[in-house]
């Protein structure tokens with residue numbers, strides 16, 4: 001077994017002991033062994049070897065409450081700065097961020113901080129809560145959850161490169177109760193134990209959105225809070241858009257409900273206290289190509305003559321945040 005991955009997973013297992021999440025240990029160790037033995041593609045071990053080359057540093061401080069900032073430029077010399085930058089660039093494309101590591105600014109495709117700023121005023125205080133982030137990407141929001149006082153933060157995402165990016169950041173701030181598990185939501189046993197579950201930017205990727213919402217519900221304890229962010233369209237409770245093969249050039253997009261339709265879905269599944277926190281049209285400032293993600297981005301996915309439409313002629317991406325409670 002890859003030693004580094006073993007260490008990451010064992011640290012996650014240990015963190016579960018004595019918490020309401022302890023019964024996750026019934027399935028998780030076996031799933032991680034399976035991941036280790038067959039789930040990987042060729043690049044995984046190469047990425048792990050590169051991670052091992054990241055130098056040990058002593059950050060002068062961290063800030064996870066207003067940004068994800070670890071250390072300052074003056075903590076390292078210019079050779080180390082070049083070494084870290086070169087290694088981190090091997091893990092491109094960096095989509096979710098931004099991060100600042102010893103003054104190295106990883107300017108990601110998405111300004112994920114914009115989303116966090118829209119969400120955080122509307123949610124229950126995360127202080128002392130156990131939190132799950134479903135579809136966490138590189139983990140940007142997980143660090144912000146930690147910065148808001150969460151007792152433990154768990155992120156699941158099946159994309160291996162995102163786990164590597166997460167571990168690259170955690171390398172510089174290892175002593176934090178924040179863990180990435182390479183799982184899809186459909187692999188999760190019902191834990192019925194998290195105080196807060198976030199799922200941002202995932203629902204539209206799921207072929208069966210009702211099963212997905214039910215899976216999210218069964219990660220929450222009774223009285224726990226769901227924060228759901230997804231693409232929506234204008235319309236009444238009977239409006240749901242199923243695009244053709246592509247939506248804004250993305251292939252795996254299935255259902256874009258209206259806010260009212262989504263609210264009805266949550267009601268039918270037994271969620272209560274459902275509220276709309278925010279609706280926002282994604283701007284070209286929030287999603288764009290950068291030095292750390294050099295391929296096409298939102299600008300290329302919109303109709304150049306009418307930015308209110310995608311290149312396929314659908315309404316341009318508009319995202320809603322809904323908050324709901326498990327009864």
Ligand SMILES: Nc1ncnc2c1ncn2[C@@H]1O[C@H](C[S@+](CC[C@H]([NH3+])C(=O)[O-])CC(=O)[O-])[C@@H](O)[C@H]1O
Nearest residue numbers: 096134135136137156157158159184185200201202
């Ligand atoms: N079955 C699945 N289970 C869990 N995660 C999945 C699954 N399928 C895909 N993903 C993951 O969901 C994330 C969606 S991105 C949102 C990131 C962050 N939350 C954000 O709000 O910025 C949005 C986008 O790229 O469209 C990706 O990281 C996938 O690997």
